[in-house]
Amino acid sequence: MHVAIIGNGVTGVTAAVRIRQRRPDWRITLISGESRYHYSRPALMYVFMGHMRYEDTKPFEDSYWAEQRIDLLRAWVTEIDTEQKRLHLLDRDPLAYDRLLIATGSKPNRFGWPGQDLEGVQGLWGLYDLKRLYDTAARTEQAVIVGGGLIGIELAEMLHSRNIDVTFLVRERSYWDNILPKEESGMINEIIRAAGIGLRLETELKEIVSDDSRRCVAVETGNGERISCQLVGLTAGVSPNIDLLRESSIETKRGVLVDSSLRTSAADVWAAGDCAEILRPEADRNLIQQVWYTGKLQGELVGDVIAGEERAYDPGIWFNSAKFLDLEYQTYGQVNMDVPGEKNLFWRHPDQQLAVRIVYTDDGVVGVNLMGLRWRHEVCERWILDKRPVHWVLEHLAEANFDPEFFRRHEPAIQSALREQIA
Ligand SMILES: Cc1cc2nc3c(=O)[nH]c(=O)nc-3n(C[C@H](O)[C@H](O)[C@H](O)COP(=O)(O)OP(=O)(O)OC[C@H]3O[C@@H](n4cnc5c(N)ncnc54)[C@H](O)[C@@H]3O)c2cc1C
Structure with a gap:
């Protein structure tokens, strides 16, 4: 065989x-x-x-x-x-x-943008892209990234780490807001801007402009802005x-x-x-x-x-994690906004980039989002699988505690704020 x-x-x-x-x-x-x-x-x-x-x-x-x-x-x-x-x-x-x-x-998706095949224009998917990036970044002072997803922010961070002036074009009203609720998405807008990356929301790429040698020299946006650049990263999903x-x-x-x-x-x-x-x-x-x-x-x-065993795929409880510059993100289960019958509790630290969202129904907790905090995978998954009532989860937050130091500081604040919201 x-x-x-x-x-x-x-x-x-x-x-x-x-x-x-x-x-x-x-x-x-x-x-x-x-x-x-x-x-x-x-x-x-x-x-x-x-x-x-x-x-x-x-x-x-x-x-x-x-x-x-x-x-x-x-x-x-x-x-x-x-x-x-x-x-x-x-x-x-x-x-x-x-x-x-x-x-x-x-x-990577390519949407037929004028100029998408010019020299200096690329995506980030594999080793070939990495090699091209080394070459192009070496002669780049300004870069434009198109597409507000996970790979786009990675590419922005990579180029920014080499002191390249990065502008990030995001078509949506807020970064990754087709996936993230408004508050979490807003936090990421803040950290992108705080890092010195030029975030342009509600801005689409219209055209990539070249010089005589077919090298990109600028982009034009749908809002009529022209941004000079030697590198364009196309990261509009896969x-x-x-x-x-x-x-x-x-x-x-x-x-x-x-x-x-x-x-x-x-x-x-x-x-x-x-x-x-x-x-x-x-x-x-x-x-x-x-x-x-x-x-x-x-x-x-x-x-x-x-190999011959009969099995069916069980996707289990959805989980994803990512890092947006210095901000860690974890999500468990279903965190969707405006779903009938679902209620959202949201806590954000007044001064730091830390936040928790718990989504629940009358039947129990269905989803958790964490920004800047890391909780135990198996515990969050269990809460959702076992359909634990939201009060029970708030009572047992400490079980998800990864870092004892963190809970000593934030657990009471999270519990009291979220209990108040339920009331
Ligand atoms: C920059 C980047 C960062 C990412 N970060 C994360 C992350 O933090 N967390 C996360 O969960 N996911 C992340 N992902 C997504 C994750 O990498 C993919 O979900 C995962 O790699 C998919 O695995 P795969 O085996 O299905 O396909 P791939 O890893 O894409 O592998 C496909 C393979 O198929 C080969 N292939 C394709 N066509 C042919 C052909 N015709 N002939 C021969 N070989 C072929 C390719 O050479 C490649 O080896 C990231 C992706 C990228 C690009």
């Missing part, structure tokens, strides 16, 4: 390791066009800022793969022939498979990377369509991670999850399924 895996991101490698654990004698080939070895994509920014070496972003020793008898193939797959069970590769002979996992991740499947018979929509066991419409082909769109006939929308830990969860599951 030969299992081929396209993509050596967290999803692909997790699946490969899992299959090896369950099937010691199967042949496994892990293919990636980007790099021979798996590395941590979220760590790219720390490499650029000099906090880590590239070597340190590889969670496995290079020797691990040979020890595990997992073949690594650095190649781009150009076509999947599901009839012949063969992968066509760029500049190489085709590769036959018995079972196939597609774990091709996401790709989409499942399914380019490879354009000519194939495998069904796709926004991502590769899969059932709850991550099987595609083609026999012996699975898809998982950022590129997968999980069919949910019972819900109003299919599920696309594009974060690190869900890639790992889906990789584990699909590895088991490919």
Whole structure:
């Protein structure tokens, strides 16, 4: 049995390791066009800022793969022939498979902006982007970042750390306000501005302007402003990377369509991670999850399924964490605004960038947002899974305490403020 895996991101490698654990004698080939070895994509920014070496972003020793008898193939797959069970590769002979996992991740969105292909214009997704960034940043004094999401703020921080004058164009009324409630989003606006990054809200990119040599020299915004820059970062979200499947018979929509066991419409082909769109006939929308830990969860599951175990994906309680400059953010469960039947409690420290939001219904707590504070993952998850009543949660806040010092200072203030709001 030969299992081929396209993509050596967290999803692909997790699946490969899992299959090896369950099937010691199967042949496994892990293919990636980007790099021979798996590395941590979220760590790219720390490499650029000099906090880590590239070597340190590889969670496995290079020797691990040979020890595990997992073949690594650095190649781009150009076509999947599901009839012949063969992968066509760029500049190489085709590769036959018995079972196939597609774990091709996401790709940055590009909206056809005039000038988006000029020199000095780029996204931040992989090693190639990092390399270009080193080159361009070295001759850049002013940069413009377009798109108010997580990668945009990372890129802004990276360039700002090199004393580049950064302007951040955000189309929305407030940073990431399609995900964050007004207060949390407002806190991030404040810290971006306090860091000296020029935040332009409700501002769209109209055009990127070049000199005679097709190098970008400025952007023009929808508000008629012209901002000089030598580098433009395009970070307006990501989409499942399914380019490879354009000519194939495998069904796709926004991502590769899969059932709850991550099987595609083609026999012996699975898809998982950022590129997968999980069919949910019972819900109003299919599920696309594009974060690190869900890639790992889906990789584990699909590895088991490919190895012959019947399992269905359970996304569990949603969790995400990020860092906005110096501000840490964690979210658990469902934190959506204006949902009928849901109530929000919100506490913010009067002087510091610290905040807590607890969302609850009559049935118990459904979501928690933390800004500048870190609580225990398993405790927050348990509150939501067990549908703990909000009074009970306030009573037991100390159990989520990560840092005893923090609770000595803020716990009583959080409890009394939130109890007052309930009353
Ligand atoms: C800058 C940045 C920061 C991030 N920070 C965070 C964070 O802090 N927290 C978080 O949860 N998530 C973060 N993410 C998102 C996270 O990295 C992704 O969710 C995760 O990497 C998805 O894993 P994956 O294995 O599905 O795909 P990917 O990691 O994208 O891997 C896809 C692989 O497929 C390969 N591939 C694609 N097409 C082909 C082809 N045709 N032929 C051969 N190989 C192919 C690529 O080479 C690549 O190796 C960040 C992403 C970026 C870009």
